[in-house]
Amino acid sequence: MIIVLKKTATDAQKDFIRNFLKKQGFRVKEIVGKEETIIGAVGTARMDLRSVELLEGVASVVPISKPYKLASRELKPDDTIVQVGAVKIGGNRIVMIAGPCAVESREQMLSIGGAVREAGAVILRGGAFKPRSSPYAFQGLGEEGLKYLREAGDAYGMPVVSEIVSTTDVDMMKDYVHMFQIGARNMQNFELLKVVGKTGMPVLLKRGLSATIEEWLMAAEYLMSSGTDGVVLCERGIRTYERATRNTLDVSAIPVIQKLTHLPIIGDPSHATGIRDMVSPVSLAIVAAGASGLTVEVHDHPEKALSDGPQSLYPAQFEKLARDVQALAPVVGKSLERIPRILPSAMESPVDKRSPQGTSVVAYQGVPGAFSELAVYRSFNEDVSVLPSTTFRDVFEAVASGQAAYGVLPVENTLGGTINETLDLLNSYPSLTVVGEQQVRIIHxxxxxxxxxxxxxxxxxxxxxxxxxxxxxxxxxxxxxxxxxxxxxxxxxxxxxxxxxxxxxxxxxxxxxxxxxxxxxxxxxxxxxxNYTRFYIVSREENADVYRSQSQVNRAAMVFSVNDRPGALFHVLEILSRNGLSMKKLESRPIPGKPWEYSFFVETELGEPGAFSVTLEQVREASMSLRVLGLFTAVH
CATH class of the missing domain: 3.40.190.10 (Periplasmic binding protein-like II)
Structure with missing residues (x-):
């Protein structure tokens, strides 16, 4: 049942209600929402709902109609965000989980771990225990494989997930993994679900070979009723009469699941298809359907893989897939998850009260609910404090003074063009630099x-x-x-x-x-x-490396001016071309106090290693003034 509390309910009344329900044999969970606080009570006990309605502090009591109680969206209307190490799954993010089907050696895990981390993966996967159809197939390295998996994860700053197949391995595995995986064959191994659930650790629950959606959610209920709230569902295809692919991907399950439960759902295109060339297009279909992530098998030598080589991507293929997902993400109102940035502490400031105090501050122009605020939460961890500001200049002032660690400002819209005020202010605050960008689809x-x-x-x-x-x-x-x-x-x-x-x-x-x-x-x-808006993320120089370290910098923004002579601008642009730097944007801006004189704003790719440094020296010689506004990772 769902017990909706009165807004005036005291802590003492809440404690009495919880204790009353527990004595009746119910498991109790309090959920604080935006508009109201509710208590969910789940158990086998039967009682007259009126006895609960009469308790002080109770506004109403609503029975949960679904057989899965804790997993039902009736109990918790808001999406659950599952924390796995430093990574969050759910909400407006897309998480990339990648690694080999099976852990084969220490060298293999370190090699693949580094490759997928560089490409955009934030969680490392790898099987140490492999349930196989044939008793003669490779069954995994066991605990030794878990050691290799964890070593690679720690080396590249990624949490790790691996499949558990036996109740006797739970205590051993929980010291190595950040997240348990329950495979398709064990989805209805209820004793395993109960033991894993008691750990309270996050669980990736794959759909059974022929399981209905309700059976799948009931398996999640076993985990949640045993003690874990961090369940991530994984659609990996179901068994049908079709043999063209390994399984049949039920992509329609994604929006259905999102309607029925608050738990996040991701997709497994590798097992859904079983064919390497199909993994990328099916991955994009999964993302387009609204999934919160992908788990993809990657191997540096799939032709030699001991398990599922034909469905494993080469690292270069995974890198391209990650770029494609990044490009698609704004279309579905999401962004690609990165390992959360550790932001430097900020000075005391009047931050938005909806965010916890004592964390770093990010300033944006507008009021709560603005598209700029959405860009903030896509660029940073969601527990960051935000500082709504009246004007663009106020954002720059907040960052320059140390009141905020970062500022997020719109710089370009696909329909309205360049936001010139941002460029002009950036040029007038030499202590600030561009460290990143974010794109948001504008849906009115x-x-x-x-x-x-x-x-x-x-x-x-x-x-x-x-x-x-x-x-x-x-x-x-x-x-x-x-x-x-x-x-x-x-x-x-x-x-x-x-x-x-x-x-x-x-x-x-x-x-x-x-x-x-x-x-x-x-x-x-x-x-x-x-209709998309591109945002710059700006900071002071001392904070720049913290943000830039999370991804590979590939673009520069700079502003320069030239002498008033024929071909002066052409000469500078020719330097970019000669050094192999692809120019992405060119704008002219009036120079304050100098009528009819202009500076030029340029965004350019960095080219081959060392090319940008050489270009800067040559441009500096060919221009009257030059300033690099920032280096950042472009969102393709």
Whole structure:
């Protein structure tokens, strides 16, 4: 059952309710949501719900209709985020788990571990115990293999996951792995599920060969009822009459699972297909369906692999797949998970109260629910504190003064073009540097008070770009409404909520509606769906290496000016070409205080090792002034 508590419920009343339920034989779990606090009570005991409703502090009692209670979204409407070492699975992130099917040697694990970590994997996989159809096939190295797996994981800063096949191995394995894997053949090994669940450690639960979705979720329930909340479901294909692939991928299970349970789901394209050439396209289908990650088999010599070589990617293939997933991620409103950055401590600041105090601070322009805030959470760990700022300059000031460790600012939109204010401010703050970038797909919704009817709306508020990007919808569906410019999309939602007027509406992203308790009246109303905004992440120099160390830097931003003579600009650009640096962006900007004189902003790839350093020296000689604004990893 679900016990919804009154907002005025005291700690003493909560303790009494919990103890009362435990005495009746229920397992009790408290869940604090955005709007209300609930207590979930699960067990075999039967009792009259009215005896709970009469307890002080209880607002209502709702029975859970699903046979899986703890795993049901009825119990927990918000998505569960599963922590595995320093990595989080679920929410708006896509996690790449990679490694060989089986651990074969120490050298193999160190080689493959380094390759997949460099390509973008954040969790290392490898089988030490291999349940095989044939008793004569390679069965794994056992504990020795776990030692090699853990050594490689520690060497490259990745948590590790490996399959467990016997209850007798639990105590031994938990010292080596960060996450247990329950394989398809053991999905309904209930004794194994109960023993693994009692460890309280995260579990990757693969779907059984012919299991229904309900059977799969009931297996998750065994784990959760035994003691672990960190269950990640893995769709790896089911057995059908089809023989063209190893299994039949049930991609429709992904959105179904997300509707039924709060647990995250990932996909296993290697076992779903069994064919190396099919792994990448099927991986993209899994991501497009909304999965929170992939587990992919990678081997540096798959033709010599002791297990599942034909379905294992070469490291170069996995690297390309990771880039493709990174490109697809913004389309589905997610970002590729990286090993969380350890941010330097920041000074005392008036941070957003929704984030824990004492952690690092990231500043952004706007109010809670803004697209810029979404870019922050995609770029950093979600427990980072955020500092909403009124203007772009306020963000720069917060970072320059040490009030914030990092700032996240929009620099370019695919429809609106360059945000010149960001470039101008960046050039005027020499103590700050660009350390990274993030991309966010801009999906606009019409937002208003609950129950608002379109025909009653008389004014629609949003940022001028938001209004311009939804002009066709406004013409077709709200010709009677006045479009009113506002300083910020999320700010417009906040304003509409404060006014309490059902004739007002706003255009903004879905997070803003959630933050301010309003309703989405119409989804995805932008005229052009290919609407993305690119954000720069800026910091002071002393914090730059912390962020840059998480990925391979491949792009530079710089600004230069040239003499007023024919061919001066061409000469500088020719230097880039001659040294093999591919230019990605060129903008001219007026130089303050010098009428009709301009500086030039350039983004360029770094080229071959050493090429960028040589280019800088040559550009410096050919220009009047030159400043490198930052080095970062481009999001392709």
């Amino acid at each position: 919704h019409l937002i208003g008070l609950p129950g608002t009817r379109l025909e009653d709306i008389r004014k629609v508020y949003s940022h001028p770009q938001g209004l311009a990007q939804c002009v066709e919808y406004l013409r077709s569906h709200l010709p009677h409404a006045q479009a009113v410019s506002f300083f910020d999309t999320a700010g417009a939602v906040k304003f509409v909520g404060e006014q309490g007027d059902p004739t007002l509406a706003a255009i903004a992203g879905a997070p803003a509606a959630s933050v301010y308790g309003l309703s989405v009246l119409a989804e995805s109303i932008e005229t052009n769906p290919r």
